[in-house]
Amino acid sequence: MNQNQKRILMVVIAMVFAMLIYPPFQIVHNNGLVFNMGYNWLIEPPQQWDVAATVNVSMLLIQWIGVLIVGGLAFSLARTETQESKVSGSGVMMFLLLRLIRGFCGFVYVMQFFGLYPVLTWLQQPDAVTGGMWAQALIKVLTLVLFGWLFFWLRSVINSLHTKKHGVPHPALAEKKWAL
DSSP: OOOOHHHHHHHHHHHEEEEEEOOOEEEEESSEEEEEEEEOOOSSEEEEETOOOOOOHHHHHHHHHHHHHHHHHHHHHHHHHHHHHHHHHHHHHHHHHHHHHHHHHHHHHHHHHHHTOOOOOOTGGGGOOHHHHHHHHHHHHHHHHHHHHHHHHHHHHHHHHHHHHSSOOOTTTSSSSSSS
16 A cells, blocks of 8 residues: 555545534424434524434445545555556456446436335325425436436456457346346
């Protein structure tokens, strides 16, 4: 591990810790409405309507995953030539990192389908649908399209890189569209 990689590692650890002590909060009402309450110190959650907010764990995990992906890419790019020669000639780490990013994109893609499930309940009470609800549904659909495209595009990128380096497509992805 060189000096730049140590710095990157320290920054990633500091960011994850900072996100832990200053997380996003939300309030979930009995009728299922969720109000994002912004960020605050972990020991001082915001309050509204005499209800204390709780940590929005899903948002916090997504932020951590984003930091770890970007930090991992930076860590990998900060390698020196002597470190690169220690890695096998097949570029195992590069393919592993690309497959991990593809897995994350696939996870977000599938989760958007579950996130759109409440839209089906709108058919029962169309009068209760607000503009904010439509905006959230639109954001979920756009996220679904973007991460679905990334998931399938990364498959072709990994296969073309593997073909360029080894002459054959990646064995795990050669004939399976959904494989990681």
